[in-house]
Amino acid sequence: MTLRLVLFDCDGTLVDSAAVIVSAMQGAFVLEGLPPPSDAEVRAIIGLSLPRAVGVLAARHPEAPVDVLVASYKAAYRDQALATTGNEPTFPGTHEAIAAIHREDTLLGVVTGKSRRGLERVLAEHGLAERFAVTVTADDAASKPAPDMVLNALAATGAAAASTVVVGDTVFDIEMGLSAGAAAIGVDWGYHATADLEAAGAHAIARSMEELPHLVDEVLRKVAS
Structure with a gap:
């Protein structure tokens, strides 16, 4: 039996966290006296690890203290995310899809730009923590689109890249999966345009x-043949 590994992105793939992320990021810039990035600009960097995401958004402000912006974002995000539950809902059908994909020959994992604390909080809130055999966060590996998160998950599970697929909503996810030698499936309900996911090389949408x-079955069957 060949072990299969399905690695999910979190924000924009499993949970809809855009509203919280956009609000916290814009609030961090305002707090530091900087013009806030637009909603679209923030959505475009969702998926990157936080310091890299802030660096991209702050590039037009050479005087911007990236480390201070990161700290301000963390505080704002924590306050909003913990204010009430339900601020980061799962997308419709998430639980059912995860249950259907999880089989005797298939392990599930998460590879995310979230911190470990943030990921564990979200998975616990939605009762998903026990579904995933491996989780790799921004605390554990280099930011997407580097292959490190996928490579760490492969090492932890013993799965081969050729029997692994990354499922994500951003170009960063697709590029990460492909650079690690895995397959990649884009989802069209997240934060990057479908055309961009296809251009990045997604095997399917x-x-x-x-x-x-x-x-998942179709793509893994094709890449194995």
Whole structure:
């Protein structure tokens, strides 16, 4: 039996966290006396590890203290995310898709730009923590699109890259998966345009959670043949 590994991005793939992330990021810039980035600019960097994301957004402000912005963002995000539950809901069909993909020959994992504390909080809130055999966060590896998160997950599980697929909503996810030698499936309900995911080399695009289990089987079968 060949062990399969399906690695999910979190923000924009499993949970819809854009509202919290955009608000916290804009608040951090305002707090430091800087013009806030637009909603679209913030959505475009979701998926990157926080220091890299802030660095991209602050590039037009050479005087901007990136480390201070990172700290301000963390405080604002924590306050908003913990204010009430439900601020980062799962996308429709997430639980059902995960249950369908998880089989005797298939391990599940998460590779995310979130911190470990942030990921554990979200997974616990939605009752998903026990579903994943491996989780790799921004605390553990270099930021996407570097292959490190996937390579760490492969090392932890013993799975081969050739039987692994990354599922994500951003170009960073697709590029990360491909650079690690894995397959990649884009999802069209997240934060990057479908055309960009296709241009980055996604093997397939999921239009709904409902079709994701079939696409995982199809893509892994094709790359193995």
